Amino acid sequence: MRIVVEKRDNKSKSAAVLIPLASFAISLILGAMVLLASRSNPLQAYSAMLNGAFGNARRFQYTIVESIPLLMCGLGVGVAFRLKFWNIGAEGQYVWGAIGITWVMQFWKFLPVPMLLPIGLLVGMTLGAVWAGVPGYLKAQWSVDETLTTLMLNYVAIGLAEYLYISAWKAPLGNMGTPEFPREAWLPPVWGKIHSGLYIALAFVVLLWFLLYKTRWGFELNMIGKNPRAARYQGVSIKRNIVLAMLLSGAICGLAGSMNTAAIAHRLTKGVDGGYGFTGIIIAWMAGLNPFASILVAIVMAALTTGADALQIAMKLPESMGEVLQGLVLIPLLAGSIFVEHKLKVIKKEAV
Amino acid sequence: MKKLSVLLVLLLLSTTLMFAQGGKEAAPAAAGPFKVGVIYITSPGDMGYSYMHDQGTKAAEAYFGDKIEVIRMENVPENDASARAMEQLIDAGAKIVFANSYNYQDYMLQVAKENPNVYFEHCSGYLSNENMSNYFGRMYQMRYLSGMIAAKMSTTGKLGYVGAFNTPEVVRGINAFALGARAVNPKATTTVVWTNTWYDPSLERQGAIALLDQGIDVIAQHQDTTEPAKAAIERGKYAIGYNADFRSVVGSDNVLVSPMWDWGNYMIPAIESAMNGTWKSQAYWGGLEDKMVHLSPISPLVPKDFQNVVMAKQAEIANGTWDVFWGPLKDNKGAVRQEAGGKMADDKMLTMDWFVEGVIGSVK
Amino acid sequence: MNQQTQQIPVVRMEHITKHFPGVLANDDVSLELYPGQVLALLGENGAGKSTLMNMLVGLYRPDSGSIYIRGELADIHSPQDSMALGVGMIHQEFMLVGNMTVAENIVLGMRELPFVPKIDQIRAKITELSKRYGLQVDPDAVIHDLSVGEQQRVEILKLVYRGADILILDEPTAVLTPGESRDLNKIIKKMLSEGKSAIFITHKMDEVIEFSHKVQVLRKGKTVNTCDTAGVTPQDLANMMVGRDILFSLDRCAYNPGGVKLKVDHVTVVNPLGSRPFLDDVSLEIHRGEIIGIAGVAGNGQTQLTEAITGLLHCTSGKIFIDGKDMTNSTPLQVIRAGVSHIPADRGANGVVGDMSVGDNLAMKKYRTSEISRGVVIKRSFLRAFADKLIEAFVIKTPDQDTCVKFLSGGNIQKTILAREIDSCGGVLIAVYPSRGLDVGATEAVRQNLILQRDKGNAVLLVSEELDELQMVADKIAVMFEGRIMGIRDVKETNTEELGMMMAGATGVRRNA
Numbered sequence A: 001m002r003i004v005v006e007k008r009d010n011k012s013k014s015a016a017v018l019i020p021l022a023s024f025a026i027s028l029i030l031g032a033m034v035l036l037a038s039r040s041n042p043l044q045a046y047s048a049m050l051n052g053a054f055g056n057a058r059r060f061q062y063t064i065v066e067s068i069p070l071l072m073c074g075l076g077v078g079v080a081f082r083l084k085f086w087n088i089g090a091e092g093q094y095v096w097g098a099i100g101i102t103w104v105m106q107f108w109k110f111l112p113v114p115m116l117l118p119i120g121l122l123v124g125m126t127l128g129a130v131w132a133g134v135p136g137y138l139k140a141q142w143s144v145d146e147t148l149t150t151l152m153l154n155y156v157a158i159g160l161a162e163y164l165y166i167s168a169w170k171a172p173l174g175n176m177g178t179p180e181f182p183r184e185a186w187l188p189p190v191w192g193k194i195h196s197g198l199y200i201a202l203a204f205v206v207l208l209w210f211l212l213y214k215t216r217w218g219f220e221l222n223m224i225g226k227n228p229r230a231a232r233y234q235g236v237s238i239k240r241n242i243v244l245a246m247l248l249s250g251a252i253c254g255l256a257g258s259m260n261t262a263a264i265a266h267r268l269t270k271g272v273d274g275g276y277g278f279t280g281i282i283i284a285w286m287a288g289l290n291p292f293a294s295i296l297v298a299i300v301m302a303a304l305t306t307g308a309d310a311l312q313i314a315m316k317l318p319e320s321m322g323e324v325l326q327g328l329v330l331i332p333l334l335a336g337s338i339f340v341e342h343k344l345k346v347i348k349k350e351a352v
Numbered sequence B: 001m002k003k004l005s006v007l008l009v010l011l012l013l014s015t016t017l018m019f020a021q022g023g024k025e026a027a028p029a030a031a032g033p034f035k036v037g038v039i040y041i042t043s044p045g046d047m048g049y050s051y052m053h054d055q056g057t058k059a060a061e062a063y064f065g066d067k068i069e070v071i072r073m074e075n076v077p078e079n080d081a082s083a084r085a086m087e088q089l090i091d092a093g094a095k096i097v098f099a100n101s102y103n104y105q106d107y108m109l110q111v112a113k114e115n116p117n118v119y120f121e122h123c124s125g126y127l128s129n130e131n132m133s134n135y136f137g138r139m140y141q142m143r144y145l146s147g148m149i150a151a152k153m154s155t156t157g158k159l160g161y162v163g164a165f166n167t168p169e170v171v172r173g174i175n176a177f178a179l180g181a182r183a184v185n186p187k188a189t190t191t192v193v194w195t196n197t198w199y200d201p202s203l204e205r206q207g208a209i210a211l212l213d214q215g216i217d218v219i220a221q222h223q224d225t226t227e228p229a230k231a232a233i234e235r236g237k238y239a240i241g242y243n244a245d246f247r248s249v250v251g252s253d254n255v256l257v258s259p260m261w262d263w264g265n266y267m268i269p270a271i272e273s274a275m276n277g278t279w280k281s282q283a284y285w286g287g288l289e290d291k292m293v294h295l296s297p298i299s300p301l302v303p304k305d306f307q308n309v310v311m312a313k314q315a316e317i318a319n320g321t322w323d324v325f326w327g328p329l330k331d332n333k334g335a336v337r338q339e340a341g342g343k344m345a346d347d348k349m350l351t352m353d354w355f356v357e358g359v360i361g362s363v364k
Numbered sequence C: 001m002n003q004q005t006q007q008i009p010v011v012r013m014e015h016i017t018k019h020f021p022g023v024l025a026n027d028d029v030s031l032e033l034y035p036g037q038v039l040a041l042l043g044e045n046g047a048g049k050s051t052l053m054n055m056l057v058g059l060y061r062p063d064s065g066s067i068y069i070r071g072e073l074a075d076i077h078s079p080q081d082s083m084a085l086g087v088g089m090i091h092q093e094f095m096l097v098g099n100m101t102v103a104e105n106i107v108l109g110m111r112e113l114p115f116v117p118k119i120d121q122i123r124a125k126i127t128e129l130s131k132r133y134g135l136q137v138d139p140d141a142v143i144h145d146l147s148v149g150e151q152q153r154v155e156i157l158k159l160v161y162r163g164a165d166i167l168i169l170d171e172p173t174a175v176l177t178p179g180e181s182r183d184l185n186k187i188i189k190k191m192l193s194e195g196k197s198a199i200f201i202t203h204k205m206d207e208v209i210e211f212s213h214k215v216q217v218l219r220k221g222k223t224v225n226t227c228d229t230a231g232v233t234p235q236d237l238a239n240m241m242v243g244r245d246i247l248f249s250l251d252r253c254a255y256n257p258g259g260v261k262l263k264v265d266h267v268t269v270v271n272p273l274g275s276r277p278f279l280d281d282v283s284l285e286i287h288r289g290e291i292i293g294i295a296g297v298a299g300n301g302q303t304q305l306t307e308a309i310t311g312l313l314h315c316t317s318g319k320i321f322i323d324g325k326d327m328t329n330s331t332p333l334q335v336i337r338a339g340v341s342h343i344p345a346d347r348g349a350n351g352v353v354g355d356m357s358v359g360d361n362l363a364m365k366k367y368r369t370s371e372i373s374r375g376v377v378i379k380r381s382f383l384r385a386f387a388d389k390l391i392e393a394f395v396i397k398t399p400d401q402d403t404c405v406k407f408l409s410g411g412n413i414q415k416t417i418l419a420r421e422i423d424s425c426g427g428v429l430i431a432v433y434p435s436r437g438l439d440v441g442a443t444e445a446v447r448q449n450l451i452l453q454r455d456k457g458n459a460v461l462l463v464s465e466e467l468d469e470l471q472m473v474a475d476k477i478a479v480m481f482e483g484r485i486m487g488i489r490d491v492k493e494t495n496t497e498e499l500g501m502m503m504a505g506a507t508g509v510r511r512n513a
C-alpha cells in the first residue's frame, strides 16, 4: 500500500470550504496534544480562549478592535499579492501611516482641529503608499527583487519611528512617545472599545471587492497575476500596474497605521510595530485574496491573539503557549491549501 | 465527499458542545484569596528586568501565603494589548494590578478610570489617578557605588556603558556611575553606546564589543540580558551586572558587583494596604533607605579594604546625609547643572537629559 | 501484419470512459497497439485524444475501463508508474522546467534517482544516447535558451533515457519546422527499428500516411473507425474525422489591394545577447485587402518582426507606420488601439491566461470597449453575451464559458485566441502559425477566416512554416533568413523551389525590387 498526491482534475468547490475547516479541526487536535503534554486540559484551554476572545461584550470588542488593523493590512497586501508581487513590507507601511498622522497632529498647527483627523489619515495613507511605491517602482523599472526591498524597508520605517518617538518628536514629559493628539482629533468610538475605523475597514472591503472583481483594472491585475506575458500581449502595462497596485497596497496599510494610532495610542509610541503587517500576509493568503473572506480570517486571527491572554490567566500557561497554538493553527491551514488542488490517494496493491 | 462533510459537522458540533460545557467560568468566589494581577514587559525567564520584578512578586507570594493569588501575564506589548490584558485580569477577579514598563501608563490610566474599584500600580512612569499610583526606585544610588568599584579595578581608567534608550532613568544611571568612578579616579571616563533596545542579546553584545575594542576594561550596562557582561568576561575584562546577581548567573568573579532591585519591598505594603482598604494613591520613588535597591555581594577580586570604603559611602547615602547628585555638578560640555552645596531636586533628576563630566557620548 | 495480430498487444485499453465536469471526453474507447507498430490517433480538436493518452501515463484516471500493458492488467497512478512499465509520453504542451538544465530535466522525478545524483554519469549517458539517435543537445544548456525544436529533442531524450519502449507522441510535429519534422521522423523510425512501438497523434495527414501502420479515429470521445493505413487517402481520413468532405480549397475575391496600411521601414532590432541582429534592415508594406505571408525556417526573425510591429520589442532603428502614422516603439496598447490584432506563436505562454475562464480570455481585447464595459466597470452580462457569441461563431468546444482555458484541448485553446483576435481586428491582423494544432476542419476555417479579413479590406500578415499554406492563402510571400528579407514574391509568380532556396539564404533573382 502506498499514498500518492494526485492533482485534482478540476478544482473542487466544496473542497475549498471543507479543507480549511478540516485543517482547523486538525490544528485543534494538534494543539490539544501539545496542551496535554504540558499537563493542561485542552478542552478547558480552548474554552478559556474562546471565552477570552468572545466571552463578554468587552472581550468581543477587543477582538474586533484587534481585527481592524489586521483586516486592513490583509486587504492591503492582498492587492499586491494579486500580481504575485510579494509585498512583505506592510509592517513598514503601517508604521509610516502612524508617523504620517503624528506629523500632522503635532506639527500642522495651521490646520483647524476638526481637520486634523481627516488630513492626518490622508497623509498617513500617502506616506504608506510612497513607502510601498518605491519597491514597486524598483521592481517595475529594474526588476529589483521586491521581497528583499519591502522587508528591508520595514526595518528602516521602524527605526525611523523609534528615532522620532525617542528623541526628535518626543513629548517634553515622559519618554518613548510623542505628545498626545488633541482629544477632538481622536478617531471616535462607535461601540465601547470599537472605533469608527471599523466602518472604514468594511468600506474598503466593499471597495476592493468592487475594484478587483468588477472593474477593468481588477481584470488587468488578474491577468498579470496569472500570466504576465499574456497580459503584456494584450496591451496591459505591467510596470504601470505594479506601481499602481503597490501604491494602493501601501495606502491601505498606511491608513491602517494612521487609523489605529488615532483610535488607540493617540500618539506615536513604542509598540507601533505591533506585527499587524506581518499577520496581514497570513490573512491575505488564508483568505485566498478575497476581501470578504478576509473579514472572517482577520477575526479568527484576532481571536487567537486576544484569546491567548486568557490562557495565561485561566490556565496559568506561559505566554509562549499562546504563540505555539497560533502557529499550530497556521500550519495545517497552509498545508491544507495544497489539497484544494491536489488529492491524496491510498493505493492498495491490486492483484495483477 | 459527503461522508467527510457529515464527519466534519459532527466534529464541529461536538467541539462546540465541549466548549459550551468547559466555557462556564468558575464564578469568582467571594471569600477566596485576594487576587493580584501582574503584567510583565518580557518573560521573567530573561534574568533581567522582569526577572527582578518577579522576584518581588514571589516575595509577596511567600509573605502572604494563600491569602493572595497572583495572576501573571508576560511578554505583554506596550500597546492596546496591555489594556486588554489589564481588563482580562480584572475580569478574572484581580483587585490590584501591577505593570512594570513605562509605556503601559497611558493604557493603565484609561483602564483605571473605567475600573474605580481596582487599584493600579504602575512602575517607572509619572501618571496617576485616585486609584492609580506610580512607583520606582533610586537605582542611581547603586550605580554610583558600582562606578566606584569599576574605577578601582580598571587599569586603563576607561570604562564603558551599554545603554538601552536615552530615557532619563538610563541617563541618570550613567551619570551616577560616572560620578562614582570619578570619585575614585578623577581621570576616569565612561564611554556610552546606545542599543535602542531593552532586550536584544546580539545587539547588546555588539555594543559591548565595540567598547572593548577601544581599550575599555570594565563594562557596565542598562540592559536586560547578561550578554554585555559575558562579552567582557570572555576577553578577560571586568563587568558590572544589573538586575540579577550576574556573578552567580554568569559564574565568574570578573563580574565585580551587580546593582539590584527589591520590588517586593514596595509590592508587599501596596498589596497589604489594598487588602485592608488603606491604599492611597502616590508617586513613590524609594531608595536605599526604603530598601528598594541594594548591591549584590561584591566579587572577592575587589580588595577588602576598598569594599569597606564602598560600604561607608553606602551608609552615608542610606542615612540621608549625602546623595549622588550633589552640587557642584557640571555637564560634559562644561555648563553648571547644580550649584554647590546641595542635593539635586527630584524633578530635575526625573527629567535628566544631559551627561556629567567624564561621560563620553551624547544623550541624543 | 497478420503475424502481428497473433502477438499479444503491448498496449491494450478496454472500454475506457472519462468524464470531466460538463464533458464526456472518452466514451467507451478501446485501443490496441502491437509491438513494433505505429498507431496514428486522429480526431478533431477536443475529440479526446490527449485525454486518452494521459490516462495511459497516469495523469488522469479513467472512470471505468482497464489498461493492459504487455498483456498484464496495469494500475497506473502517475507518470512514474507508467515509466516503470516502459510507457513514456511527449505532451502537446511540453513539460520541461524552464530554468533548469537539460540534464536536470531529464532525470527530474525519476524514482530510482539516488539522493545525490552522479551528474557526470548522467551527462555521459545523455551524450551517448544523443549520438545514437542523432539528437544533438548540450546537457548543460538551460531549457529557457533552447528553441522549440531543441526542447522537443530533450523530451525525446528524457523518454529514451528512462528506457521507454512504448512511445506516445502528442502532436510532436505541430511546433516543428518542416526540416525538424523530417529529423524527428527519422529518429522515430530508428527507434521503431529497435523494436519500440508508438502511438502518434497528429493533424497532418501526410504524416499519418507516411508513418503509421494503423489508424484509429476518434470523434466526440468515441472510436468511429480503426483501419490499416495502407490504402487510405488524406481525403478518407479527413472525412472520417469530421464526418463530411473537406474541400482543401478556399473561396476568395480577386486580389485588389487598397492603399498602404502597414509600413515597416528599414527596421533593425539588435539582439543584446547574440552577434547577429534579430531584424536587419527589414522593409515591408502591407496594403488594405492584402495578405502578406512570411516564409522562413523558424528562428530567422519572424516572431521578432511581429513583436516589433506590435510594440512588444524595441526597434533599434527604422520606423513603423500604420495608416501613415508613425507608430515606432509605441506601447502594445497604442498599437492595439491603432487596430492591430495579434495571434502570437506560443499560445500557452503568450496567448491565453490558462487560469482564467474561456469567457474572460475571449474578452481580453474588447474589455476596454463599450461592447463589454461601461466606463471602468466590466458588465458581466455584456461579457457573457459577447463570449457566447464568439464560442458559437468559432465553434470552440468547451463545456461552458466559465471553464478555465487550460482545461480545453490544445486546438480549442488556439481557437479561443483566433476568435478573440479576429473579432477585435481593426485593420491589421498579424497571425503567427495560426493553424498550429488545429484539426483539418478548423485549419480550413482559419484560412478561410484570414481570407475573409482580407476581403473585408484588412491588411493581414501571416507567418507560417508551411509553404503550401502560404501559397494557398497569401497574395505575396516574403522570405526571411537571418533577420533579413530575402525577397518578396507574388504567389502566382513564384514556386516552392524558389521559395525554398530563398529560405536557405539565397537572394534569388530580384525581379521587382
Ligand SMILES: Nc1ncnc2c1ncn2[C@@H]1O[C@H](COP(=O)(O)OP(=O)(O)OP(=O)(O)O)[C@@H](O)[C@H]1O
Binding pocket: A009, A010, C020, C021, C023, C024, C025, C043, C044, C045, C046, C047, C048, C049, C050, C051, C052, C092, C397, C398, C399, C407, C408, C409, C410, C411, C412, C437, C439
Ligand atoms: N482537465 C480537464 N478538465 C476539464 N475538461 C478537460 C480537461 N482535459 C480535457 N478536457 C476536455 O476534454 C475534451 C477532450 O480534450 P482532449 O485534450 O483530449 O482533446 P484532443 O483530442 O487532444 O484535442 P486537440 O486536438 O485540440 O489537442 C475537451 O472538450 C476538453 O475541453
Ligand SMILES: [Mg+2]
Binding pocket: C049, C050, C051, C092, C170, C409, C410, C411
Ligand atoms: Mg490534444
